[in-house]
Amino acid sequence: MQQRSKKKEGGVEVAMLLRIVVIIAGVISGCAYVTAATPQEFGGKGDVVTVHDGTIDGGSLSFRSASAVFTSKDVGKAIVVSGAGAGGNALVTKIQAFVAAKQVTLAASASTSVTEALTYYGSDDTSAIRSCIYQGIAASGSCTISDGVTFMVSNSKSTIATFAAGHNPVSKFTLDGHGTIIFAPQEPLTAGTNDRFFYISSQETNPMPISGPIDRGASSFTAQNVSDASLLSPGDWVVITERDSAPMARDNVYADWAQVSEVMNAAVKTTTPFRTAFPNKRPWAGPPRYWGLGFRKVAPLTSNVTVRDITIIVPKVKDSHVAVAIATRDTRGTVISNVKCQDASGNCFAGYMDQGLKFQNNEVNGALYPEFASEVDADITGNRVNEVGTALSLLTPATSGGLEIDFGTAFSNVTDNSMGPVRQVCILVSPGVHDTVVKGNICDLVTFGSAASCILSRGGYRMTVTQNTCKGATGKSTAIDVGDANGLTVPMYSDSNRIFDNSVRGFSRASACGGGRLRTDMCRER
Structure with missing residues (x-):
C-alpha cells in the first residue's frame, strides 16, 4: 500500500506570521525567547510517499507501482528505488515525467530489474531543513522534525553542518521531533558535502608539534615552536593527540582535551593536570598527514548540541563510499538520544575526538559499526544495535560488528547496550x-570464518570488562580476547585491565587474556 506522510494543517505564511508575532511580543516585553522552528516554516513539504511494490526493468526509465497515485505535481521530486541501481544499490534520481497514476518516467535508468521494491519519493527538503537548523542555531533554540512527517534529503550537497550556519561558536542547539528523514544523497558522494546527513563539528587548526613527553599528572606541555604556542590564550581548548603511522592505526593512539590557563613563550600551562601520559615515541611528520605528538587549537567551539527522538533512514546508495547519518568531531557535550536509524550505506553514527559525548538509548541498524574514535568522557549506554525483527532492521545479515570503540578512546563508559547478530567482533x-x-552489554551470535570474538581489545590499559553476556559464535572463536597491539610503529601493551564475571557460552575459548608482554591483566570468568 501507498503510505503518504502526514502534514500539519496551515500554510507556511501562517506559521511564519505566528513566529513574527511571538518574536515581536518578546521584544516589546523585554523577554528573551528561545525559538523552536519546523522545516515547514521554511518551505518544507514533508510529502514523502512510501510504496512497497516498485517495478522497473534494467536499462529502463519507466517506473511503475500499483499502489502509487502519481500526479503531474510529482515531476521533479526525488525518488529512491531499492535494489535498482548498480550492484544492488538503490537507484537515486528524480521523476522526470508523469505518465499515469501508476507510472512515471525517471531521469536515470535502472541498472537492475526489480519488482516489489521498497521505494520512497518526495520533494527534496534539504534547503528547508538546513534553514530550520540554522535558525535554531542562531537562536540557541531548536529545529523540530514534525511528528508523523517524513522529509526527503536528496541532492548533491545534502550535508547539513553546524559550523556552516555562520553563528560560531555554537553554544546550544537541539534537533528533535518524532518525524522521519530519508537521507538519499545524489551521486557522486563527496566527503563533507553529501556523505553525511548531520555533521556536528568545531573548527580546529592543523596539529602542531610538542617537545618531549607529557607525564600523567603534569600541568603543562611545551610547544616545539614558540609561534605555535602564541596562537593560544587562557581559556582556549586544545586537543592533544599522539598519532601512529602504522597500517594498524594510521590515526590517534593517545588523545585528550585540555584547557589553557597560561602561555609563556613555548610553555603552555593547563587548568587541570593531564590524565593521560603521552610518551612522544613516534617521530613527528606532516603535512599532509600528521604523525607524532601534537596539539590543535579548537575554535570556534561547538558545544551542547542535542539530537533526540528523530528517525533517519539511509538507503543503500553506494558500495565504494559510506554515507553516515550523524557525524561529530571536536565537540563538547553533544547528546544523541532516542534516535532511530537504519543506514544500509554505512554508520548510523561516527564520532571523532569529542569530549563528553552522550550516546544513549538509540536504536541503530547499520552496515558498519557505530564508531567512537578518540572520544574522552563518553557515555555509550542503553543502545540497541542491529537487533532483528524491528521496523528498521536491515534486510540483509550484518556485515560488521556491534560497537567500535577505538583510537585511544578513554575515561568512558560502554554499558548496558544490546547487540543483535553481528559479524567478526561484537565490541571492538x-x-x-x-x-x-x-x-552489562549483551552480544548475540557472532559469525565469522575464524577468529570471531565477543569482545576484542588490543593495547588497552586500566579497562574494566565485567558482567557482559556473550551468547556464542560460529567456527573458531574466543569470547573475550585481550592482548597487545604489536602492529604499531611503537607497540602498545595490554596493561592492568580487569576482566571478570562475564557470562560466556558457545565459543571455542572463553577468553584469551593475561598473555601480553607485561602480564598485568587480571582475568576471571564464570
Whole structure:
C-alpha cells in the first residue's frame, strides 16, 4: 500500500506570521525567547510517499507501482528505488515525467530489474531543513522534525553542518521531533558535502608539534615552536593527540582535551593536570598527514548540541563510499538520544575526538559499526544495535560488528547496550583504549570464518570488562580476547585491565587474556 506522510494543517505564511508575532511580543516585553522552528516554516513539504511494490526493468526509465497515485505535481521530486541501481544499490534520481497514476518516467535508468521494491519519493527538503537548523542555531533554540512527517534529503550537497550556519561558536542547539528523514544523497558522494546527513563539528587548526613527553599528572606541555604556542590564550581548548603511522592505526593512539590557563613563550600551562601520559615515541611528520605528538587549537567551539527522538533512514546508495547519518568531531557535550536509524550505506553514527559525548538509548541498524574514535568522557549506554525483527532492521545479515570503540578512546563508559547478530567482533576496543568500563552489554551470535570474538581489545590499559553476556559464535572463536597491539610503529601493551564475571557460552575459548608482554591483566570468568 501507498503510505503518504502526514502534514500539519496551515500554510507556511501562517506559521511564519505566528513566529513574527511571538518574536515581536518578546521584544516589546523585554523577554528573551528561545525559538523552536519546523522545516515547514521554511518551505518544507514533508510529502514523502512510501510504496512497497516498485517495478522497473534494467536499462529502463519507466517506473511503475500499483499502489502509487502519481500526479503531474510529482515531476521533479526525488525518488529512491531499492535494489535498482548498480550492484544492488538503490537507484537515486528524480521523476522526470508523469505518465499515469501508476507510472512515471525517471531521469536515470535502472541498472537492475526489480519488482516489489521498497521505494520512497518526495520533494527534496534539504534547503528547508538546513534553514530550520540554522535558525535554531542562531537562536540557541531548536529545529523540530514534525511528528508523523517524513522529509526527503536528496541532492548533491545534502550535508547539513553546524559550523556552516555562520553563528560560531555554537553554544546550544537541539534537533528533535518524532518525524522521519530519508537521507538519499545524489551521486557522486563527496566527503563533507553529501556523505553525511548531520555533521556536528568545531573548527580546529592543523596539529602542531610538542617537545618531549607529557607525564600523567603534569600541568603543562611545551610547544616545539614558540609561534605555535602564541596562537593560544587562557581559556582556549586544545586537543592533544599522539598519532601512529602504522597500517594498524594510521590515526590517534593517545588523545585528550585540555584547557589553557597560561602561555609563556613555548610553555603552555593547563587548568587541570593531564590524565593521560603521552610518551612522544613516534617521530613527528606532516603535512599532509600528521604523525607524532601534537596539539590543535579548537575554535570556534561547538558545544551542547542535542539530537533526540528523530528517525533517519539511509538507503543503500553506494558500495565504494559510506554515507553516515550523524557525524561529530571536536565537540563538547553533544547528546544523541532516542534516535532511530537504519543506514544500509554505512554508520548510523561516527564520532571523532569529542569530549563528553552522550550516546544513549538509540536504536541503530547499520552496515558498519557505530564508531567512537578518540572520544574522552563518553557515555555509550542503553543502545540497541542491529537487533532483528524491528521496523528498521536491515534486510540483509550484518556485515560488521556491534560497537567500535577505538583510537585511544578513554575515561568512558560502554554499558548496558544490546547487540543483535553481528559479524567478526561484537565490541571492538582497540587500539589504546584505556580507563574505560565495558559492563552489562549483551552480544548475540557472532559469525565469522575464524577468529570471531565477543569482545576484542588490543593495547588497552586500566579497562574494566565485567558482567557482559556473550551468547556464542560460529567456527573458531574466543569470547573475550585481550592482548597487545604489536602492529604499531611503537607497540602498545595490554596493561592492568580487569576482566571478570562475564557470562560466556558457545565459543571455542572463553577468553584469551593475561598473555601480553607485561602480564598485568587480571582475568576471571564464570
